[in-house]
Amino acid sequence: MANSLLEDARMTRAVSSIVARSERQPDTEVLRETYVETGVMPQVANFGHQILYGRRGTGKTHVLQVLAAEMEERDDVFSIYIDIRLLGSAHMFTDPTQPLAPRCIALYKDFLSLLQSRLLDIATAPDRDGSGLQEVDELARFITEKTADVTRRDVKSTSVTDSGSNAGAHAGVNATGPNISVTLGAKSNDSQTNEVAFTEALRETIVYSEVYQLLDAALGAMGVDNLLLLIDEWTSIPTDLQPFIAEFLKRSVLPSRRVTVKIGSLEYRSRFNLPQDEGGNVVGFELGPDITANLDLDDYYVYERNPERVEDIFAALLYRHVASGIEAQALEEHGVRDATGFRARVFTERATFVELVRSGEGVVRDFLGIFGAAYFKATGSGRKKIDLHSVEEAARDWYETDKSASLSHAQHAALQRIIRDVIGERQTKMFMLSREHSDHPMIHSLFDLRLLHLIERGYSDKENPGLRYNIYALDYGTYVDLKRTNVEPEGVLIDVAESAEDDSGRLVPLADKRSIRRVILQPTIFDDL
Secondary structure (H helix, E strand, C coil): CCCCHHHCHHHHHHHHCCCCCHHHCCCHHHHHHHCCCCCCHHHHCCCCCEEEECCCCCCHHHHHHHHHHHHCCCCCEEEEEEEHHHCCCHHHHHCCCCCHHHHHHHHHHHHHHHHHHHHHHHHCCCCCCCCCHHHHHHHHHHHHHHHHHHHEEEEEEEEEEECCCCCEEEEEEECCEEEEEEECCCCCCCEEEEEEEEEEECCCCCCHHHHHHHHHHHHHHHCCCEEEEEEECHHHCCCCCHHHHHHHHHHHCCCCCCEEEEEEECHHHCCCEECCHHHCCCEECCECCCEEEEEEHHHHCCCCCCHHHHHHHHHHHHHHHHHCCCCHHHHHHCCCCCHHHHHHHHECCHHHHHHHHHHHCCCHHHHHHHHHHHHHHHHHCCCCCECHHHHHHHHHHHHHHHHHHHCCHHHHHHHHHHHHHHHHHHCCCEEEEEHHHCCCHHHHHHHHCCCEEEEEEEEEECCEEEEEEEEEEECHHHHHHHCCCCCCCCCEEECHHHCCCCCCCCCCCEEEHHHHCCCECCHHHHCCC
16 A cells, blocks of 8 residues: 555546536536535525526536436426537627627527427436427427528519510519519510519517427426526627527526526626616516526635635535545545545645635636646655645646636736736735726626636725725735745735734735725726727
């Protein structure tokens, strides 16, 4: 047996095989085994329409997949998972020069086709008697054949003219049916016949009531009283189409008492509605009345809000991911029986693991990625456990290769200005931003790219009680990237009572709210970008 867990080849294989993206894990049981409850599942395990927010890598897909498995344990619940990235074609879906209506309808038809295909899978499952197959087939015909009938029509037009007279005849077919017109006049012996054949193209449309009726009839015939429709990667829909797809869903799917819709999305890239002038009805979802949007996974992983709770969550998460890929006997040989024992065998001290948690900045995928990199840096250096240096080097590499490398020129320039203004001049990695500027596109883009992190919403400074701020932190990697220079930030938000804690073992020291009270970022620094 290897002397340390890091030297055990079985452990190395387990770490190497950690699947950081839930959609790449085909085994639902593994997803359930690796899921760690944060308080989200009890809030989504219901029959209410909901939107689940969270940045990329926070675990939205994992939650939806586990939710499906949990709910399907009930006798009367079936689930369908739809990844929006599978819909559309390169020409019609993404080309903004194409008319809006055809793009929306083509995308929604793709959605309905995928939904019908999943219903067919349910109807033909080995444990079912085939009930509802006819109704599911009728839904398929509606999606394809009926829309085809109204989009193309062959037309033949024939005209006969006599020169020198008023006589003439015209026959043809148009949208209202065949028509013939005849006029009488003086006769002439000279005549000419013209015949033209062409195809008339009409605009496609979706009749909401028919979609609703056919879908509800299919579910009723199948004996499905509760269908959980899980729609993931919503922001893969182009922004200009999103309100209209939401409107189609609102009118044709949400009215069914048999269907519950759950949507996974990125908050700042979502556009669920399009308000109308003069107070008219909005196009798309009305957030609240139609579908709730009060859950954000980012809120459950912010270390600074509840350090001990978040540390325990990530310890359990890491242990379960590794344990799912290694034999239980291998862990028992090293005296590992739970997350606490695993942490003690893998990291030099608790502070090392805490730094790993903080380096992930609340993003599960980043946390697992940095752990994997730190593990192989430690083993490559012959260390028996992961130490602070390995975490620091892994965090720096992850920042440089997985985050900052994908920035556009303008985003890179904006990030450097924030670093210079906040870290360079204010000696901290945190800053406040007035709520009225929180929708700035550059702030949104850096937040979505996991380079800025929202620590607290609606913070009120006692010196300015009438103003509200959001508190942001620059990514952990921006600090370790600058750590060897003479510019070192003071740290991240914790309670004032904790500010006296000894920071000697931390790569990124902690600070309290008082240290950033006057660090207010002005978005004017982005004006010339």
